[in-house]
Amino acid sequence: MAEDDLIRWLREQDEGLRQALGDDVATTPALSRPVATVDSQIAGVHFPPELDSAHVARRLLAVNLSDLAAAGASPRWGLLSLAAPPAFDHRRFFRAFLAASKVHGLQLLGGDLSSTEQLVATLTAVGEAGDSGPLSRRGAAPGHRLWVSGPLGLSAAGRHLLNAGATLNPPREQQAEKELSDAQIQLPAKLPPELHELARRCVLHHLLPRPHLALGQELAHLSQLGEGTTLATMDLSDGLARDLPRMAAASGTGAQMELAALRQASGDELFHQLCLWLQRDPLDLILRGGEDYCLLAALPTSWTFPRELCPPGCAPLAIGTCTSDPKLVLASADGHHRPWPDGGWDHLGP
Amino acid sequence: MAEDDLIRWLREQDEGLRQALGDDVATTPALSRPVATVDSQIAGVHFPPELDSAHVARRLLAVNLSDLAAAGASPRWGLLSLAAPPAFDHRRFFRAFLAASKVHGLQLLGGDLSSTEQLVATLTAVGEAGDSGPLSRRGAAPGHRLWVSGPLGLSAAGRHLLNAGATLNPPREQQAEKELSDAQIQLPAKLPPELHELARRCVLHHLLPRPHLALGQELAHLSQLGEGTTLATMDLSDGLARDLPRMAAASGTGAQMELAALRQASGDELFHQLCLWLQRDPLDLILRGGEDYCLLAALPTSWTFPRELCPPGCAPLAIGTCTSDPKLVLASADGHHRPWPDGGWDHLGP
Numbered sequence: 001m002a003e004d005d006l007i008r009w010l011r012e013q014d015e016g017l018r019q020a021l022g023d024d025v026a027t028t029p030a031l032s033r034p035v036a037t038v039d040s041q042i043a044g045v046h047f048p049p050e051l052d053s054a055h056v057a058r059r060l061l062a063v064n065l066s067d068l069a070a071a072g073a074s075p076r077w078g079l080l081s082l083a084a085p086p087a088f089d090h091r092r093f094f095r096a097f098l099a100a101s102k103v104h105g106l107q108l109l110g111g112d113l114s115s116t117e118q119l120v121a122t123l124t125a126v127g128e129a130g131d132s133g134p135l136s137r138r139g140a141a142p143g144h145r146l147w148v149s150g151p152l153g154l155s156a157a158g159r160h161l162l163n164a165g166a167t168l169n170p171p172r173e174q175q176a177e178k179e180l181s182d183a184q185i186q187l188p189a190k191l192p193p194e195l196h197e198l199a200r201r202c203v204l205h206h207l208l209p210r211p212h213l214a215l216g217q218e219l220a221h222l223s224q225l226g227e228g229t230t231l232a233t234m235d236l237s238d239g240l241a242r243d244l245p246r247m248a249a250a251s252g253t254g255a256q257m258e259l260a261a262l263r264q265a266s267g268d269e270l271f272h273q274l275c276l277w278l279q280r281d282p283l284d285l286i287l288r289g290g291e292d293y294c295l296l297a298a299l300p301t302s303w304t305f306p307r308e309l310c311p312p313g314c315a316p317l318a319i320g321t322c323t324s325d326p327k328l329v330l331a332s333a334d335g336h337h338r339p340w341p342d343g344g345w346d347h348l349g350p
Numbered sequence: 351m352a353e354d355d356l357i358r359w360l361r362e363q364d365e366g367l368r369q370a371l372g373d374d375v376a377t378t379p380a381l382s383r384p385v386a387t388v389d390s391q392i393a394g395v396h397f398p399p400e401l402d403s404a405h406v407a408r409r410l411l412a413v414n415l416s417d418l419a420a421a422g423a424s425p426r427w428g429l430l431s432l433a434a435p436p437a438f439d440h441r442r443f444f445r446a447f448l449a450a451s452k453v454h455g456l457q458l459l460g461g462d463l464s465s466t467e468q469l470v471a472t473l474t475a476v477g478e479a480g481d482s483g484p485l486s487r488r489g490a491a492p493g494h495r496l497w498v499s500g501p502l503g504l505s506a507a508g509r510h511l512l513n514a515g516a517t518l519n520p521p522r523e524q525q526a527e528k529e530l531s532d533a534q535i536q537l538p539a540k541l542p543p544e545l546h547e548l549a550r551r552c553v554l555h556h557l558l559p560r561p562h563l564a565l566g567q568e569l570a571h572l573s574q575l576g577e578g579t580t581l582a583t584m585d586l587s588d589g590l591a592r593d594l595p596r597m598a599a600a601s602g603t604g605a606q607m608e609l610a611a612l613r614q615a616s617g618d619e620l621f622h623q624l625c626l627w628l629q630r631d632p633l634d635l636i637l638r639g640g641e642d643y644c645l646l647a648a649l650p651t652s653w654t655f656p657r658e659l660c661p662p663g664c665a666p667l668a669i670g671t672c673t674s675d676p677k678l679v680l681a682s683a684d685g686h687h688r689p690w691p692d693g694g695w696d697h698l699g700p
Contacts, residue, residue: 022488023421023584024417024421024487025418025484026386027385027479028385029384030384033380035376036459036460037375038431038461038462040462040464045433045465045466070375071373079387081431083390083470114392114395114396116392120390120433120466120470120472122390126378133377134373136373137372137374234373234374
């Protein structure tokens, strides 16, 4: 009957959930322009198995909200399926999830609990698109500038830092509703002190990505104002190397990407030093590290990128231009062009 | 890039999916009275780990549709999250899922794929409730007759048969879109021949429950016609012993249940013989076996139960009456009353 106890407890935590739980289905809001996404977080695949359940909850929410951000949609409601090992701290997970979802306007309306060996948490998130419908990756046109809301590569560096021995201080009960802070991150002992601040940012960025919701909503708003003009947006989750060709194929364009700009997409020189320490190629992490959870957008050149709406610490950057030639090329400052390194490459060189 | 290959293949399988795939979010239909549910199927928890991926797909769909059936809703769309081991046959799974969901009017609109050790498949299913809103477990009133659309206990007997050595013939590629048939089930060698037909039905019932959608929709229709009268419905997934108290608590009623009727809820005398062979108490399987995926309904006595809308092989049965006294009692034919055996019991006796 532990499941019934947990459900009783959940009903006490949240007024919306109190009304929703206790039937076979949840009655969900009737929306005019609903969009939906589903994403899972799996222990050992998406995060270290020992990760505090509160952080798992926040990461699950963030990766789903990042999809809604790409559509320019506002979060509305969600259903959560949680398959967890017996020792999993369900209450800690739900306290963090409910607090974080409230911040973003997502109402949890129900879910499903099971027992399993490997933690698998799945969230379906439904949002309402703007008046002119959801943004998509199909609206890029020749001449559009390609922007990333950035940074790229930091999340992957954070993952490599965790693999290299970075850890989190053990959770304290009273911190359940607080977010992960820099101070909780223990870095590998041999990491040079001048890299500590950046390294903590990378781990934080990896474990707790920030959905770019306000940015996506503003792009949807601009799209509505600029009747007849199109734009394209997508969430960067698999790395720019794989995601850019998807946008280009969906829009029927090519792109000329700027190597010098891409090298800036991780911020600054310190990132290169950190990559050296991690024995990783910085450009490889920027292009193929994945899990950046920022937006890629193709916008008319006359538009100003609304950089003030990016979360703190982001570094919006123009990184290329859409072309009518369907090829994807990577252009160096010296005028040398090479094919875009999607999928089949191993190393781009220094 | 195997994920991209699978997605390309999926777009070729289904026109609705072709339009839906390829963005970060799915654009979903705007519904007037949307209801939603989520349920997972986990290898080794809900089904034998070696189960054909086509059956996993159908079972996942069925358990979700059973929730929509309890609300009297019509299936509309779904999102699927699939975390599967490397050897999992994704195409076989999706062929079966798409064929079965088409039968029930559910359009798959997207999903999420991951790699994991233990198969976890999660479906979020959204439906449209009838004009008077979703049915719920809160509408039972004193004097209502309690019905099960039945049968009870067969699914649990099927699970025990699988544990006792029943197996399925290996899948053949061309059967992917065909449902599991009696002929594929290999029964334990020592099972007496007179029990074979029933035993096959039990395994089939366990692996492939039939959602009682038409029944639920008709009850919603009757509820709308009978203005001012209420009814209650719920899906029996955890066993009547646990689920009945939930309906009673939600409605603020008690119930007097009829032992003699409950003993009939598994069909006939053969079930008792099968239980004897399995060394299980028949009444225990009927009340606490679980995964029956039929409906429990509390209806005004003046209503005729629409038994013609139950799937073939069901045995609708009145099993008790709601009372104003909030206690739940189990009444024997000899007039003896005992407390309802929810949760804390082990054995009811012969």
